Each structure stands twice: as structure tokens, then as C-alpha cells.
Amino acid sequence: MIHVVIGTKAQLIKMAPLLAYFKRHGMPYHYISTGQHKATIDEILANFDLRAPDTLLYNGPDITSIKQMAVWGAKLLWRTFWHSREVFPGDRTKSIVLVHGDTFSTLLGALMGKFAGLKVGHVESGLRSFNWFHPFPEEITRLLTFKLSDYFFCPGEWAVNNLVKEKGHKINTINNTLYESLQAALSVIERITDVEIPLHTYAVVTLHRYENVYKVEALSRIVNLIEQIATSCPLLFILHKPTEINLKKFGFYQRLVDNSRIELRPRYDYFRFIKLLHGAHFVVSDGGSNQEECYYLGKPVILLRQSTERKEGIGKNCVLSCYDPQVIDEFLNHVDDYRYTFKPQTESPCQIIAGQCLQFATKINDDKV
Template sequence: MSPNSSTAPDPGPAPVRAMLVLGTRPEAIKLAPVARAMAASPHFEPLVVTTGQHREMLQQMLELLNVQAKFELDVMRERQELSKLTARLVDRLGEVVRAERPDLVIVQGDTTSALTGALAAFYEHVPVAHVEAGLRTGVADNPFPEELNRRLIGRIARRHFAPTPRAAGHLIAEGVPAGEVFVTGNTVVDNLLWVLEQGVGRDQFESSGALRRLLVTLHRRENQGDTMRAMGKALRRLADRGDAEIVLPLHRSPAVREVLLPELSGHPGIRIVEPLGYADFSATLAGCDLVLTDSGGIQEEAPTLGKPALVLRTTTERPEAVEAGAARLVGTDPDVIMDATVRLLDDEAAYRRMAKAGNPFGDGHATARIVAQLARDFGVEAAAASTAVPSVTPRPGGAGSYSTA
């Protein structure tokens, strides 16, 4: 008998090798807390793969968020079609899955990188976990292509981490087994609170407290062209009032710049800045009074900080914020946008109601719930200590509030 055979400590189960796929800024923001938590645990080995859609922004952001990418794929081509991007991503991600043989692939949200990450894993018989699962507008091509992407991922994934009970209800109504659906809250809340605690961002507003501060983001494909041009005119009319400062981080898309720059450049009340890093954007969000946006993620971040959000879209996959009163879906008509914004600028009671509505998207413990559930799934019981957070129960009826039990 070897002298060490009876005394060597049991090394325990091997770490769970989890491949996290991300390609865009929102994916980095929402998967960073999961990657950090796994990197800090002896029970997980995170393998972060960046697909490169937002390559320049991602490199700086991941460094800020304390996330190390193991693989960086170079798949972007100028003005490439979605079909070509999708094919290239499935091919490259499949190569990584075959080479690394992870125990699990984790995707987030509804991007092309999320869909292709799920497909590549499915083709190699690797289970998929979907963070921010169950969001739906009910319109297959609005937003495009995100709505169809998330529905398809919902058919592939075996673990669905829904941000709200309503999202969980969508999945269960579509036939996903209830035992595969977990309401966690949204990791965007976890990460926003984390980065603000670091105190590394710089607020982009320059005005004193005498002016109301409006943060605006516009980029969606379905809003581009004449619709976005009309929204630009509405923003100029708002700036003409003289009682507000508008900060607009301008998206890099040529289709956005070609429309908005002619409408907004040169106005003293409108400050156009280049796309902000996550820390600066978070600080600017914290410093604003009101948000006008066609983004999805900002609808979750703004209520966390008590900032009323006017959603410049005709549909939203995040109706919880609207139902809670923290956001209002105003559409894309410039007159409606103008009226809704002016009301919040002029009616202090209406503003306070929205600002104090609360956040239906989480309590800052989503990451702990996700990692703890995966630890249970893979038998890494020692990691289950992280379950010391409130549990959340899916409600198939689709209630919109986030409640803990």
C-alpha cells in the first residue's frame, strides 16, 4: 500500500468548466458578475469567450469589470449581413466547444452571439444555461432579431434564469418544465451596484442643479431612418425650452450618426458624446434626472437608481417597469415624446411617482442565486453556501412584480 493512500485528502469534485459567451456590451455587463463569482470559487472554472461584435468597447469594459477573456473571436466584418454573422459565429464557437469540452455553456439575453452560442453547444451535446430568460414582446420581429433569438434559445436551454416572475411565466406557458425555470432577479442590478461602489466613473453632465438633466440613448434598428430623425427633432424642441441639459452618448452605428448628427449638432442644450464606458455611463445615469431610451437594459438600470424612464419604442419585453410605474412606453411619435417629457419636467408630483416606484428587476442577489443553482445541478454542494439570499418563486400567471419569499 502506498504510504499516502490512506492519508491523502479527498480533492473533491473537479471544478465545473463553464463557458460564458458574450459579444456585446450588455452581455458583458450582465455576465460579468457571474464570471467574477465563478472565478472566485474553487468549484467553477469560467471560460469567457468574446465573439467581438463590440470589440473595442469590450476590451476596456472587461478589464474594468475584472473579467478575463480566454478566447477572443474576430468575426465582425463591416456592414455584414446577419446571416453571414450567424454562420461565422456558429462555426467559430463550435470549434471552441469541441476544443474545450466545457461542462456547461452560459449565454445571456437575446443577441446573435447568445443564439449562436446556444446552437454551438446544442450541436455538441453540451447543456445550455440562459441568463435573463423569458423576456417576450409577443411580436416575432419586434425587436428584430432579438425577439426570435430569445424564443429559440428558450427551446435549447436546460436552465432558464428568469429575471422576474412574469418572465418565468412566459417560459412555463410555452411548455418549459417548471423545474428548469428559476426566478433570480437580473444580474444587471448586481453589476450596476458593484461598479458604482467602485467609484471609478465620471458623470458627463456639465450643468448646475438649475437645469434638469436628461440622458438619451437611441440605436435600435427598427427606429433608424425617418423615425429616428423625427425623434431627433423632438429632442431639439426639448432643448429649445432652455431648462434642461441633454446628454446623448452617440452610438457608433453609421445609420444612427447619419441621422442624428445633422439634427442635434451645435445646439447649446445638447451635449453629444462618444459612446461611454460602463463606469462613466453608470455615473451619468446616477447623475441624471430623467432617461429617454430605446434600449432594453437601461429600462432595468434606471429603476435601480430611481430614475424615471421614457421608453422610445412601440413594444417592450420588460413591461414590469411600466406596470410598476418606473417607466412609460411612449412610442416613437415626436409629439408624444415631447408631451411625456414635458409633463415630467413640469409636474413634480408625476415625476416623484415614477422616481419612487421601485425596481421590479431585482435586489442585487441574482448572481448568487444563479451560481448556487448551478452548484446544486453539478453536485458541488460546498458552493451552496451562497444560497443565503431570499428565494424567489415563479408565478405562472405572469405577475409583473419582483417579490421575494
């Protein structure tokens, strides 16, 4: 059995094409949701024609604070420790637990798999910024997950090389599974008619990282930079829930509402978001997924970050701002120079991962005989 632990919207988007591959090829899988995020999850499942979670570990409000994460995580680990057979049903001699990325759900899933005595496979493994505090806590989460993993699915040789000191099987999936998520979205966006696309030129803004939104000084800097960018191009600011909460908490929300160059919008499901992104002149983000999407689309993107753990687009369509207003101005003044043509890929990361899962299940079974 292939157990897949997913907790956030971003994880589901990136794992959805893999679950769809399992479904198409009749490969049994058990989808475990940690319940970390709920907003738009049902819509994303509908986007990819996937079933609801087989096991839901938590059914309360979205987990958006460090304090909430600590309590929620402890409860999930306690439940898994005492009820591992319920969480991970089936023949354990042929089972693997897949976790994804660098969220708290990633680490929880890996810990739960280890508690249950199962092998752990880490999808999107090997990413490193080599700075413990940028991004925080994602870099620390990755390092801990590496130590718990037996199989590392890496989106490129550079990611494989980052794991040279880790024990286990390293597999190069060539690209990120997000490439296949994006292709699925692009195949249908022309038929999506219920998203309001501005008639004028616009850019999309999406920000959510801890280092940008959870402290008043950091969020004040972000708001100042967004206002700077808005003087160059009208903005559609897609609000993650923690971002919206903290904009209101620290008194910046109304300031953005009153800016005629900035339109605040709620989050969308994946396919509708990609329709907006596809039509944007450029993108402003602090998200790794957005960096990857823009690379595959050849879309100019400015990252409001100090560092990035990803290689996609750097030196081509992607500029790391380091929060420097002059770097941002340079990007805005030459934005068309950052358009990039990405060569379509024939390799399927999902096919590589699925094939390896079958081989691993056979090897695990043979090892236990």
C-alpha cells in the same frame, strides 16, 4: 466546466457580476467571446476586475449590420461544428453553456452549445413583448433561444410564467443580474473624476435599436422627438456606433451638432456611464438595460419604443412613449412625478445562477453514468 458565451457590451455588463462571483468562489469558467462588439469591452473587464476572454472567435471590426451578422455567424458556426473541442474544452459530462439575453450572439452561443452536445442555460430568459416586430429582431431571437435552451434563468415570476409552454428547468432569479452590476458601479462612482458632469440640469439620451436607427423614416422620427425633448432640458446624447453611422448616412448628424441644447458624446465604460446616468434629471432610451437601471435608481425614463418586453418601472418611473409626442410632453411636464424609490434587494441573482450551475453539472454527470 461552465462555458460562458458573450458577444456584446450589454451582455458583458450583465454577465460581469456572475463571472466575478465565479472568480471569488473559485468556480472554474471558460469565457468565450464571439467578438460581436469590441468598443469599451476591455474597459468593462477592468471595471469588474475580470480576465480577457479565454477564447476569441472573431477579431475583426464590430458587427453592426444584418449582412455582416449573416457572414460572421456562419463562420462561427462552421468553426464550432468542426472544432468544438477547441471552443468548448474540458469534461463535457460536467459542462453547461451559459448564454445571455436576446442578441445574435445569444442565438449563436446556444446553437454552438447544441452543436457540441452540451446543455444550454439562458440567462435573462422568459422576456417577451409578444410582438415579433417590436423589438426586431430581438423577440424572434428570444423565441429561437428558448427552443435551444435546457435551463431558463428568469428575472422574476412573470418571466417564468412566459415559459409555460417550454420544456426545461425554469429558475426564478428574483431580479436581473444587472442589479448587481449597478451596485458595483454605484460603490465607486464617487471616486471617478475623469467624466465631465455638466453643472446645469441635463438628461441622458441613448438609442440603438434596429427599428429606430436603421431606416431613414424611423431615424427622422427619432431626431424630431429628440429635438422636442431638448426644448425642455439640455441633452447628453451618448452615441452607439450604429446610431452615429446612420445619423451621418442619412444626413441628421450635423443637425444635432448644430443644436445648442444637444451635446453628442461617445460611449463610456459601464462605471463612467452610470456616473452620468446617476446625475441625470431623466433618461431617454430605447434600451432594456437602461429601463432596468432607471428602475433600480428610481430615475424617470421615457422609452422611445412601440413596446417593451420588460416589466421594470412600467407604471412607476418608466413611460412607454409609443412615439407619441403628446405622451412625451406629458412626461416632460410631470417628470418629477415619475421619481420612484426602489427597495434594496437582498437576493443575489448571481448566487442563484451559480448554485444552480453546480447542481446541473452534478445532475448532468449523474445522468451520463
